[in-house]
Amino acid sequence: DTVYLNGEFMDADQARISPMDRGFLFADGIYEVIPVYNGVPFRLEEHLRRLARSLREVRLDDPLDGAGWRRLCEELVARNGGGHLSLYLQITRGVATRRDHAFPDPPVPPTVFMNTSPLPVPAADQPARTAGVAAVTLDDIRWDRCDIKSVSLLANLLLRQRAVDAGAAEAILIRDGQVTEGAASNLFLVRDGEIRTPPLSHHLLGGITRDLVIELCREHGLPVVECPLTAAELADADEIWLSSSTKDVLPVTTLDGRPVGDGRPGATWKILANHYIRFKR
Ligand code: PDD
Secondary structure: OEEEEOOEEEEHHHOOOOOOEHHHHHOOEEEEEEEEEOOEEOOHHHHHHHHHHHHHHOOOOOOOOHHHHHHHHHHHHHHOOOOOEEEEEEEEOOEOOOOOOOOOOOOOOOEEEEEEEEOOOOOOOOOOOOOOEEEEEEEOOOOOOOOOOEOOOHHHHHHHHHHHHOOOOEEEEEEOOEEEEEOOEEEEEEEOOEEEEOOOOOOOOOOHHHHHHHHHHHHOOOOEEEOOOEHHHHHOOOEEEEEEOOOEEEEEEEEOOEEOOOOOOOHHHHHHHHHHHHHOO
16 A cells, blocks of 8 residues: 655555654544545545635645645555545644644644545446445534534544444434434435435535535435434434445435334435436446
């Protein structure tokens, strides 16, 4: 595996970061996960736009412009042989001389790290097929800026692990009676023939896959609305889907131990998932 660290490409086991890095000390940084299909980063412009926004929101100067990031992504993908990959990109506030909550003054260069890992992807001519996954609902214990793609993910990790401990693939999060998103995914449900997803706010991440699902629904005449969703609406939804760059659109067939709809991936999911597979390559 070839990784990128602070201006250089190197073998993964050659990469070294100081323990004084603010990413290590404070999780003071942001990240992106970009799917790569057939060697081509998918929705790269959208991911780079979100990256720039995350940097702005945590007051980190963008070390590169769009063209610079694009070149780096393409080069790292090429050095790892192309194909289907998950491309990870992280930027932290750099290596401090001492541990201090306040930003280093004068500022230090950010730490920039990128790597790739294999991404399992169904063939383009293969219809969407899955058994679906189990999910559990949990209280959303995260902070108030879930719209920032920050590496400070401790709450997400604790929530995901509680789901795993319960034999489920994902935690669906509830804040003040309202559904926000999954611990590492966005959420859609189907009720009365309508596809619904919570509106963008500081309480959820604006997923690139979420945007694409909405776009594809509109393009193919599937009714989709962004509206607040209560835990009660979720509990008796006909279908529930999760979306993310690494999961695509995944049907939830069991919620809190009870079947969703008839307990199998729904008819609307099948239609959307097949549009999705066709669109991405
Ligand atoms: N997670 N919400 C949260 C909290 C997420 O962590 C993610 C993605 C999403 C979906 O966003 P997108 O469609 O842009 O991938 C929503 C990535 C994949 C991760 O942390 O690995």
